[in-house]
Amino acid sequence: MTDNRKCLSCGAEIKGRADKKFCDDQCRNTYNNSQNSDANNYVRNVNNILRRNRRILEESNTDSSGKTKVSKAKLLQKGFSFDYMTSVLHTKAGRTYYFCYEHGYLPIENDWYMLVIRNEE
Secondary structure, three states: OOOOOEOOOOOOEOOOOOOOOOOOHHHHHHHHHHHHHHHHHHHHHHHHHHHHHHHHHHHHOOOOOOOEEEEHHHHHHOOOOOOOOOEEEEOOOOOEEEEEOOEEEEEOOOOEEEEEEOOOO
């Protein structure tokens, strides 16, 4: 019984197992990478923004106690994006902290922010 199966990536005839979809590993990788490229680019871009935000918060938090006051303008000048964060913490006191991984900020008065580090032990 001749089954004219074709590789999903390059279209070459496939020989071997009945459930085989690709002629080799390279075609399988090429096909899967092309299927996921749009999603991968978006995720990669968001992860880059989050890593940059974390690095900016880490570099800006210079106080030895882990709490530094910094202006919004200074964060923006360094390339910080307030639209991206990994988590939000609402306290019982009504304050809202925004975090990029373990580094975060608390909006205070007149476009100033208190930078903090979350210690999860």
